[in-house]
Amino acid sequence: MNAADRLKLPPVVMPEQEPAERIHNVREVPFGFTPEMALQEAQRCLHCTNQPCVKGCPVGVHIPDFIQAIESGDYLAGIGIIKQTNLLPAVCGRVCPQEDQCQKDCTVGKAHRDIGQAVQVGQLERFLADWERENHAAVIPQIPPTSGKRVAVIGSGPAGLTVAGDLIKLGHAVTVFEALHMPGGVLGYGIPEFRLPKEIVYQEVAYLTRLGVDFQYNTVIGKSLTVDEVRKDYDAVFIGSGAGLPNFLHIPGESLLGVYSANEYLTRANLMHAYNEDSDTPILRGKSVAVLGGGNVAMDSARTALRLGAHRVMVLYRRSEEEMPARKEEYHHAIQEGIEFHFLENPLEILGNDAGWVTGLTVQKMQLGEPDASGRRRPLPIPGQTSSVSADVVVVAIGNNPNPLIPAALPGLQMNKHGGIVTDEETMETSVPGVFAGGDIVLGAATVILAMGQGRQAARAIHAWLTRTTETAKG
């Protein structure tokens, strides 16, 4: 097929659960491509020599190559190509903000002057990963003879899982310490089932277990074991403890009954299965839920609220639609599901009744001023314009900061002013020798693929570090 013909092919529409139905269950919303759909979508790729898509992907997945493999029907080769650079394609295909990354500068999208027409790289990546999982095609790699070196990984989020996977394949012994009773970090407790089925995460972890990675749950480093004990027992340490510290607005009323941080709300719903009516872990099933924020965390909270039976769900965001950081797909899904978006509204106070239960909020109407340091236009209050909104549950989803547990437990660690760990940009090594870090604990709340990218960089450097110390010892 020539380029002109390829450009004429319309994007394949992803089949999805109907909004009216899906708000009553927690099953995944998009069904995924059939092989026919994947082939059609793959045929839209022009195999550009300058590869703008690859440049947009933080880990440089060889996109045209794996798409070519789909086109020629060699799925095994395709998934192999992806896995050279991305350990968790089933996850990334679902949750990457593709419109800001691999699909952003896709030539096809550019040709149509519509990013919505770009080749659906994420969906194709998901297709191959699902094919591999469903057909048990995961290849168990040849693992080199054991190096005799032991690596401790703190945290089982995407950063930690990547480090564990890369290092076990190089022959090092790896133990992952996880504070919770389940693996995955945010993939497990934060991102809801309807967006990322937990089964996928658990199968990825099962794969790593088969390769020999040892997972120790219910172990909080800095509490159950000190960082020094871990350093003594292991030849290198990777910190992937994430950005799990929820921010609050520090406005009146935040301790009222019915006010949640998004982390608490999502953890109850996901990790503790409170979406299930007879779960032992309770959750307040509000009729009218207000979610404060405009990122993925806010979208996830709002859509969870619907699935918990809310009649009205509002997202209050202090900037405008354009500045909203959430993935486009999530925003569209939220709109389809009937979530109300209140832009340019900033909460001033959460209101409650005499018994201490939330009844609503007072909000300040905003307008956009000059761009701020982040390049987004700064929201400014419009004097005198306040209004009230009624709600019986309020979810604060205004972001998370790096988890302070590990930094507090390792005093020598150099930190930045946002509470993140300072590392070497290349090697991800911290100011403490032999201790590496990556993911949200370094970047602040970022993305899955960036966390994995840093994990991969760190794994490479840890391997070099371990082999270097061997040589020094020998010499």
Add this chain to the structure above:
Amino acid sequence: MNTIRKREELGCNVIRYVVDAPIIAAHRKPGQFVIIRVTDHSERIPLTIADANPDTGTISLIVQSVGKTTREMAMLKPGDAIHDIVGPLGRPTHIQQFGTVLCVGGGIGIAPLYPIAKGMKEAGNHVITILGARTRDLLILEDDMRSVSDEIIVTTDDGSYGTKGLVTDAIRSLVSGGTHIDQAVVIGPPLMMKFTSLLTKELGIPTMASLNPIMIDGTGMCGGCRVTVGGEVKFACVDGPEFDAHQVDWDSMIRRLGTYRTAEQAAAERYDHQCRVGLDAKESR
């Protein structure tokens, strides 16, 4: 495996368990707690580490059955295992040589108070203990507390044992009798902690209280355990559980404990019903 080694009924619905948890036993300090899941579908609940033995690798947990999860736990027998135990969590109690330390415990709060009183005694303090209970049958750990205290006073609301009255009455009479107290520690039902701390504030006695808000992760991730202390939001699981009692916003904390009352009652009823169904089935066999 967190295998249960020993199970002992301490009184009305209160059970002491000795459980294998070698890493926790080796690291814990007085004032710290664990979060457990009884089974793989249970809720996560916090429990104080009442005691620990690093040599045998065991910790003691003292649990009062108040709702679904704690009742489920009460069914466990030696040889059974607790599915998950994570800890030790929270900051250890600030233990030092204060001089005279007053330890005030009420209800199940006596369980977490015991390791602190023990620590205070070992640090060379003169330990005066006041234990309060509604009635004699609800008093737990009297002998253990006696063994780590220089003086001990027991009060019961109904006068069935010790002095009739509240712990606050006992504090007042101690102080008016000329006893000087350098530091107080209070653990018990939230209302009791509130009134005790109001009194010690009035009497000018520095006081620590161990708070028991609802928790999930215990690592500072969810913010569900937030309490207001000195006008600031603190996460009890990582910043506490002990705080300066005089700075705590007690009313807000007490209110938040009631967030799930309806759901908790429903869960407990469902559970009781299931248990009964189970028993009926056995009986009919």
